[in-house]
Amino acid sequence: xxxxxxxxxxxxxxxRQPRNFGRLEPADGQADGFNPLCGDRLSVFVRLNGDxxxxxxxxxxxxxxSTASASLMTEAVKGQSRAAVEALYQRVHAxxxxxxxxxxQDLGKxxxxxxxxxxxxxxxxxxxxWHTLNAALHDGATVTTE
Amino acid sequence: xxxxxxxxxARPLDAESVRRDFPILARSINGKPLVYLxxxxxxxxxxxxxxxxERYETHSxxxxxxxxxTLSQEATDAFEGxxxxxxxxxxxxxxxxxxxxxxTTEAINLVAQSYVRPSFGPGDEILITALEHHANIVPWxxxxxQTGCTLKVxxxxxxxxxxxxxxxxxxxxxxxxxxxxxxSNALGTVLPVQRMIAAAHEHGARVLVDGxxxxxxxxxxxxxxxxxxxxxxxxxxxxxTGIGVLxxxxxxxxxxxxxxxxxxxxxxVTFEKSxxxxxxxxxxxxxxxxxxxxxxxxxxDYVEAxxxxxxxxxxxxxxxxxxxxxxxxxxxxxxxxxAHKSAVISxxxxxxxxxxxxxxxxxxxxAIRTGHHCAMPVMDFFGVPATARAxxxxxxxxxxxxxxxxxxxxxxxxxx
Numbered sequence: 001x002x003x004x005x006x007x008x009x010x011x012x013x014x015x016r017q018p019r020n021f022g023r024l025e026p027a028d029g030q031a032d033g034f035n036p037l038c039g040d041r042l043s044v045f046v047r048l049n050g051d052x053x054x055x056x057x058x059x060x061x062x063x064x065x066s067t068a069s070a071s072l073m074t075e076a077v078k079g080q081s082r083a084a085v086e087a088l089y090q091r092v093h094a095x096x097x098x099x100x101x102x103x104x105q106d107l108g109k110x111x112x113x114x115x116x117x118x119x120x121x122x123x124x125x126x127x128x129x130w131h132t133l134n135a136a137l138h139d140g141a142t143v144t145t146e
Numbered sequence: 147x148x149x150x151x152x153x154x155x156a157r158p159l160d161a162e163s164v165r166r167d168f169p170i171l172a173r174s175i176n177g178k179p180l181v182y183l184x185x186x187x188x189x190x191x192x193x194x195x196x197x198x199x200e201r202y203e204t205h206s207x208x209x210x211x212x213x214x215x216t217l218s219q220e221a222t223d224a225f226e227g228x229x230x231x232x233x234x235x236x237x238x239x240x241x242x243x244x245x246x247x248x249x250t251t252e253a254i255n256l257v258a259q260s261y262v263r264p265s266f267g268p269g270d271e272i273l274i275t276a277l278e279h280h281a282n283i284v285p286w287x288x289x290x291x292q293t294g295c296t297l298k299v300x301x302x303x304x305x306x307x308x309x310x311x312x313x314x315x316x317x318x319x320x321x322x323x324x325x326x327x328x329x330s331n332a333l334g335t336v337l338p339v340q341r342m343i344a345a346a347h348e349h350g351a352r353v354l355v356d357g358x359x360x361x362x363x364x365x366x367x368x369x370x371x372x373x374x375x376x377x378x379x380x381x382x383x384x385x386x387t388g389i390g391v392l393x394x395x396x397x398x399x400x401x402x403x404x405x406x407x408x409x410x411x412x413x414x415v416t417f418e419k420s421x422x423x424x425x426x427x428x429x430x431x432x433x434x435x436x437x438x439x440x441x442x443x444x445x446x447d448y449v450e451a452x453x454x455x456x457x458x459x460x461x462x463x464x465x466x467x468x469x470x471x472x473x474x475x476x477x478x479x480x481x482x483x484x485a486h487k488s489a490v491i492s493x494x495x496x497x498x499x500x501x502x503x504x505x506x507x508x509x510x511x512x513a514i515r516t517g518h519h520c521a522m523p524v525m526d527f528f529g530v531p532a533t534a535r536a537x538x539x540x541x542x543x544x545x546x547x548x549x550x551x552x553x554x555x556x557x558x559x560x561x562x
Contacts, residue, residue: 001176003509007560039531063501125501
């Protein structure tokens, strides 16, 4: 377990300069995510075109892992259908939690998150944005990682 | 304290010899020798505490206050002996004033439910301070909802000190209880509790002091303080988890109804009516944490043999050293700069979230606390979601501080 596996250049870059950061108004869906353990909060806003995510943004305060994960997520899901987002989430979840997860090359930049699984205390940081996106696409309730 | 212990207490603390009493400190974490800087969350236990618990469990365990057999008598003697040890530790007038609870949190809830709930109502006020731990906020919010009384909060300033003029101005004949920390867990601030208690008493209010972060760093004399209630936990005092103490004036405990019903707290039970046991057992329903009390008594013996004054002086040297060293690191800001601080140093680092600091330090074998420290209002006041917190104990060393500083330089490099 090496720190550079967790803090890869892609992660540090997206933490320093998060993409798609800010509010989206008007939005078709919005949800707030909260990690009560550490106090991290983030909001995800989505604009839909039929079944597709036409645009999305996020804002909030969090650690490098949660900020970079959210930033990478926004890049990965923009233009995708709900079904594709759901499938992608299952892949990312496996990447974050399973040692024998399938090779991650086709996940693109999201593969940079694979080091997180070596740091179990940080898995919730990386998954908070995905839970929040899911809520924004459904009922819009506040989600927590507990 | 015997004569040998007194001689020892007069000398400065020899941290290297103290460390040999704490087997866990010999561990490696991620291939590096452990640096434990999270004693304010839970202190490690020395061998004499573990041995006292083991001796009790292997030799004398049975239920207390029951039966005539030898083991039950020995267990009762051990448990009640621990109570007398606690009484001497805080200088209470009587063991009737020492109630064993699960910890500080339970002690505060006991006071909220058994002292406040039956007699407070609309128009009555409970005054706390803005630096309290959630355990000294939420029980009062609950009882305010139950009774209609009002919670007031005395402000703090940017140094993390309670604004005393504002505190005094909030006291009035409506103030029936003041609840405050002796030492802030998130900021390290030591409150001038003696003056604040005197001010509260002038207005006829009772005072509860949350001593969870105080008893391991300073001599506490509940009668000199003139506290009405004083609560603390064993596990922050180098003792076992799951046990703590509520000190309360005997007259107050006499006036309070039991808060939990069950065995041990009764004298007689019929289906029509039950009568209650004497103090302090009226407040101790069910089989208590006997071995925990035994361990707590051993922990008190341990810190008093080292000498609380010697421990405090040692920790203050480390605090001063760490404060100077951390201030010199680019981007580090210390949160909580009160004139009188305990061995706690909370800080942030520009551009780096405390959780990332915590992960990188853990990788270097260093355990610190990161997060809101169960004091979200304090975080809100300082405008930060969280802080990193290093806290020192009797076994902390200058080498620990050096390792902390080197690891923070590493954080700076990674997040350059």
